[in-house]
Amino acid sequence: xxxxxxSRIDERLVHGQVGVQWVxxxxxxxxxxxxxEVANDEIQQNLMEMVIADGISIRFWTLQKTIxxxxxxxxxxxxxxxCKTPTDFQYLIEGGVPITAINVxxxxxxxxxxxxxxxxxxxxxDIAAFHYxxxxxxxxxxxxxxxxxxxxxxxxx
Numbered sequence: 384x385x386x387x388x389x390s391r392i393d394e395r396l397v398h399g400q401v402g403v404q405w406v407x408x409x410x411x412x413x414x415x416x417x418x419x420e421v422a423n424d425e426i427q428q429n430l431m432e433m434v435i436a437d438g439i440s441i442r443f444w445t446l447q448k449t450i451x452x453x454x455x456x457x458x459x460x461x462x463x464x465x466c467k468t469p470t471d472f473q474y475l476i477e478g479g480v481p482i483t484a485i486n487v488x489x490x491x492x493x494x495x496x497x498x499x500x501x502x503x504x505x506x507x508x509d510i511a512a513f514h515y516x517x518x519x520x521x522x523x524x525x526x527x528x529x530x531x532x533x534x535x536x537x538x539x540x
Contacts, residue, residue, distance in 0.1 A: 384481055385456040390464045390472065393488040396421060397441070400488065400528055401465060402434035408529040411463035413440040413456075417449040417475060418467055446471060450478030469512035469523070476519060484522040487536055499539040500525050510540055 389409035393401055396416050406414065414435060421427045422445045435441050444452060449464075456462060464482070466472050472485055489502045496504035503525050505513070516523055517537055524533040 385453045386458055386461050387453075387464050387480075387482060388461045389486060390466075390482050390484065391486040391488055392467070392469060392472065392490060393465055394467050394491050395489055396427075396465055396467060397431035397434060399434055401463070402431070402439075403436060404528050405486075406436065406439055406463055409461070409463055411439070411461045413442065413460050414463045414465065415449060415453065416441065416443045416465055417446050417471060418443070419445045422448065446474050447478075449475060450480055453480055469509050469516060472521075473512045473515045476516070476521065482521055484524070485516065486533075487523055487525045488527055499536075500534065502527050503536070503539075505540070513537070513540060 388411050389405060391401065391405060396418060397414060401414070416431065422443045428443050432441055466475070472482065476482055487503055490504055490509065492498050492504035496506045498504045513523055513536060523536040525536050526533040
């Protein structure tokens, strides 16, 4: 079974908070970005690689490739798995990726979304995906950085 040390929702995927703070806090040695768009965009990949500390590997996989590949991970790989949306994580879980908890970082506000926390806004699709996750006993908590107190997202939906 893959050693997933942290699963995180972050619309920005990999940036300073993820690439430095969360990698260090989770003691991850590899970041897997599961996102269909970024998996095929070298410019975005290069930008994300810049914020990853030396000695940390990073992979850019489609959601389907993540499902097909993550079970081949070596036990020594401590994986930080990052996706943009709760729907992405629902897809991964439906595909058999073993996730027990999800850290919710940034889900930006836009039209048709309701802000439920400082950095988290959700629409009906997000809420449905979070309920799917809850029904599958996956803890989901809002926590921007490791020093913040975690908040159970289900108390805010």
